[in-house]
Amino acid sequence: MSASTIEAAPVPETFSNDDAAQARFEATRRYLAWRRRLLPVIATVSILVIWEVSVHLFDIKPYIAPAPTAVAVKFVEKFGLLMTNLGPTAIEAISGFLLGNIAAVLIATSFVYQRTVEEAFFPVAVMVHTIPVMAYAPILVLLLGNGMSAKVAIAAMICFFPTLVNMTRGLRNVNPQHMELMRILSASPTEIFFKLRFKNSLPYLFSALKIAAATSVIGAIVGEWIGSTTGIGALIIQATYNFDSPLLYATIVVGSCFSAFFFGIISWAERISLKWNVAETI
Amino acid sequence: MEAAVLEQTHRQPAAIAAVELARVTVRFTTERGAITALENIDLSVPEGGFLTLLGPSGCGKSTLLRVVSDLIRPTSGSVRILGGEASAARARRDIGFVFQDAALLPWRTALENVTLPLEVGGRNSRPGRRTPKELLALVGLSGWENALPHELSGGMRQRVSIARALVNDPRLLLMDEPFGALDEITRDRLNEELLNIWEETGTTILFVTHSIYEAAFLGQKVLLLAARPGRVRETVPVPLPNPRRIEQRESLEFIELAAHLRRVLETC
Numbered sequence: 093m094s095a096s097t098i099e100a101a102p103v104p105e106t107f108s109n110d111d112a113a114q115a116r117f118e119a120t121r122r123y124l125a126w127r128r129r130l131l132p133v134i135a136t137v138s139i140l141v142i143w144e145v146s147v148h149l150f151d152i153k154p155y156i157a158p159a160p161t162a163v164a165v166k167f168v169e170k171f172g173l174l175m176t177n178l179g180p181t182a183i184e185a186i187s188g189f190l191l192g193n194i195a196a197v198l199i200a201t202s203f204v205y206q207r208t209v210e211e212a213f214f215p216v217a218v219m220v221h222t223i224p225v226m227a228y229a230p231i232l233v234l235l236l237g238n239g240m241s242a243k244v245a246i247a248a249m250i251c252f253f254p255t256l257v258n259m260t261r262g263l264r265n266v267n268p269q270h271m272e273l274m275r276i277l278s279a280s281p282t283e284i285f286f287k288l289r290f291k292n293s294l295p296y297l298f299s300a301l302k303i304a305a306a307t308s309v310i311g312a313i314v315g316e317w318i319g320s321t322t323g324i325g326a327l328i329i330q331a332t333y334n335f336d337s338p339l340l341y342a343t344i345v346v347g348s349c350f351s352a353f354f355f356g357i358i359s360w361a362e363r364i365s366l367k368w369n370v371a372e373t374i
Numbered sequence: 375m376e377a378a379v380l381e382q383t384h385r386q387p388a389a390i391a392a393v394e395l396a397r398v399t400v401r402f403t404t405e406r407g408a409i410t411a412l413e414n415i416d417l418s419v420p421e422g423g424f425l426t427l428l429g430p431s432g433c434g435k436s437t438l439l440r441v442v443s444d445l446i447r448p449t450s451g452s453v454r455i456l457g458g459e460a461s462a463a464r465a466r467r468d469i470g471f472v473f474q475d476a477a478l479l480p481w482r483t484a485l486e487n488v489t490l491p492l493e494v495g496g497r498n499s500r501p502g503r504r505t506p507k508e509l510l511a512l513v514g515l516s517g518w519e520n521a522l523p524h525e526l527s528g529g530m531r532q533r534v535s536i537a538r539a540l541v542n543d544p545r546l547l548l549m550d551e552p553f554g555a556l557d558e559i560t561r562d563r564l565n566e567e568l569l570n571i572w573e574e575t576g577t578t579i580l581f582v583t584h585s586i587y588e589a590a591f592l593g594q595k596v597l598l599l600a601a602r603p604g605r606v607r608e609t610v611p612v613p614l615p616n617p618r619r620i621e622q623r624e625s626l627e628f629i630e631l632a633a634h635l636r637r638v639l640e641t642c
Binding site for chain 1: 479480499523
């Protein structure tokens, strides 16, 4: 059988051993990697230094704009308070994230299989999406009371739309040849869904989830602005009314660190599950 | 229209034709009006035959393969595949299809892609004589089982796709410009390998191409199609001896055949 005798694999001898060149190549790569990590750190530190110097130089009052050091001191001082308030916000954001995204995935699936459902409900989803979160947040608090459920609902609603749109597109944008292959193989609708459509939608889903990771935290915080006593949002309101700007800034830092952490987890999950998708993963 | 009967190959003449089309017409309705993709196609390929379909773009070559594989119902005419309905042949997994750009699922490794036909389709998915691993070895990809499609070159991806099409031991292999996107060196090599696979498996092959040399080198017969509407222009037997070697393309018969095909194509 001559087909198997023909070399398909690139033979290892293609790469000759030039240690010096190899070392130079590795050194350049290491340098670029460090550069990529260090530059944002340098930029951040520079901004903080300029900020700190300006506050002292122009004698800016702490309640107008606190110096970074003042914020840092407050952060250490009130660390316990900040963490107890982060707890409820994190729970609301994560629950809202799960609820909103699961609902979006299920509805996107129904859209793909029942065009009528899409034609009827997509315009409704667009309408709801155009309402600013600040406008529907009080409505949901009125509907669901002042507990956690209203905040979860707000976070869920803010996540819902991007995932719905992306997931619908991902489930539908299947390579026509893959579809023909499945038909030639007499694949059942369930097999087509799980072995083709769902896998195909994962890159789309993850780009929506990364957006949702950040926005769900925003949703939870906005929800807490309305008559809540705990949470990052409530703390922001209290600190503002008390002219405690250092605490306000420290609270904001905690909130955005949590968002970044959540975003990082989703990005990590994406890298793990989308190794095949070279175009998307950087 | 004259029937294109391909009764002779170097193999034993078969009792039933692998592919038998009679007055097949396919019309599509689009927003810009109706298009006749194929008009009154008569075609017969014996079992074990190798027919290449050659024609300009828009001549309905791909549509013809999709009619044979039951992906498209013809508007009129009759389609008999392996002595029965095309849908029955498809359901029995007697039809293997190789797509233009390999169409591998990007999230599956080479081996998992070859295994796919055994995982879907329920009771239809009977395994063939060769395991997916053996098929990868047959197409020269031993050691690449766990590579993802994006790690493979275009030629290697197409080899995987051929292995996948062979996993159910199809009696009919349909190939839709499988090597069209490959460089000439890879294409020549895969052409020879495909002929080896054809010899070894005894499967019937319908091969669509827009390359005159490929059509003449691979086919026992070349079916020339004219465009708009797609119809049979001429059926040309290939006078080259079997088994074929790539050097035969330098022979006088081959050059004359290629020249003839080119002249006919110019009028298509």
